[in-house]
Amino acid sequence: MRNVLITGGSGYVGSLLTPQLLNAGYNVTVYDIMYFGDDHLPKDHPNLTVIQGDVRDVAKFSEAVKGIDVVLHLACISNDASFELDEKLSETINYDAFEPLVVAAKQAGVKRFVYASSSSVYGVSDAPDVTEDHPLVPLTLYNKFKGMCEPLLWKHQSPDFVCVTIRPATVCGYGPRQRLDLSVNILTNHAVTNGKILVFGGDQKRPNLHIQDMCDLYELLLKAPDEQIAGQTFNAGYxxxxxxxxxxxxxRVVEEVFPEKGEIALEVQPSNDPRSYHINSDKIARILGFKPKHTIEDAVRDLCTAFRDGKLPDSMTGVNYYNVRKLKALEAA
Structure with a gap:
């Protein structure tokens, strides 16, 4: 299991995961359309192959996946707000392309396929603990398609093609290809940059996962025995x-790290985003022994350090931090 291909490997999570796996001794192929560029990847590393490719181009993907042991499928038009874009873009990338990729990987002799679904497939739930067998109640096309891909994957599960689905919470913290359109990151950016936090609603519960824990989980899924993960779905949210x-x-953290900014104001406004759910991640702890090592507070501190070090210039206006803005600017189709 030394040869790993990451679709979307130049994205937010991929930009941290790729160097982590290289440092761990894996041969990594990044397959990414490069909407956000690849300058943040360690392209001089001898064990890294970077392919600019579209997941809808199955012929190109079929070539890229030859000799690969594991596919980590992270590529998608990411998050609910991305559906402000042309719906067809999201449908073709997030859903239509999915099963052809799985088939191509299996035909190429890939041994393991890890699918990054989303905990947002649960929509709104009053259940005190949303486990993996909770009904999927998608509120947007993003989480609808994420959920619809899962049974397509199970069609191809076999002893020599081990499939596993992860439903991660919202990821937070600093990554080389930073996103500032995710809840913890948004609030931190506003606090540091504007000295004021806008809260839309406030009562909605949202599970979060530190980006480093997300990367550690993907690395664990490269090593886990087949019998622990074959055909399994795991929540990962804390x-x-x-x-x-x-x-x-x-x-609290921003006031502590940047005392010169004084008190950070907090303003509440109505929200049109009702998503609220409390996911239970006991299964992945029980079966794989996976528990997070980082907190939301750690994520905020990491972001504050990045701001302090000048790594996040133009954080309110730079389009590369914001998926929807960037794709609109590119007129992606």
Missing amino acids: QNMSIMDIAQTVK
């Missing part, structure tokens, strides 16, 4: 905090 509680954490 600290099911309300948006208001996250905002209070951000306020």
Whole structure:
């Protein structure tokens, strides 16, 4: 299991995961359309292959996947807001292209296929603990397509083609290809840059996962025995905090790290985003022994350090930090 291909390997999580796997001794192929560039990848590493490719180009993907042991499928038009874009873009990348990729990987002799679904497939739930067998109640096309791909994967599960689905929480923290359109990252950016946090709603519960824990989980899935993960779906989300509680954490940490900014104001406005759910991640702890090592507070501190070090210039206006803005600017289709 030394040869790994990451679709979307130049994205937010991929930009941290790729160097991590290289440092761990893996041969890594990044297959990415490069909407956000690849300058943040360690392209001089002898064990890294970078391919600019579209997941809808199955012929190109079929060539790229030859000799690969494991595919980590992270590529997608990411997050609910991305559906402000042409719906067809998201449907073709997130859904239509999925099963042909799985088939191509299996035909090429890939031994393991890891699919990054999303905990947002649960929509709104009053259940105190949303486990993996909770009904999928998608609110947007993004989480609808994420959920619809899961049974397509199971069609191809076999002893020599081990398939596993992860439903991660919202990822947070600093990555080389930074996103600032995710809840913890948004609130931290506003606190540091504007000295004020806008909270939309506040009561909605959102599970979060530190980006380093996300990367550690993907690395674990390269090593886990077949019998532990074959045909399995795992939640991966921790600290099911309300948006208001996250905002209070951000306020406290930013005031501590940047005392010169004084008190950070906190303003509440109505929200049109009702998604609220409390996911339970006991299964992945029980079966794989996976528990997070980082917190939302760690993510905020990491972002504050990046701001302090000048790594996030033009954080309110730079389009590369914001998926929807970037794709609109590219007129992606």
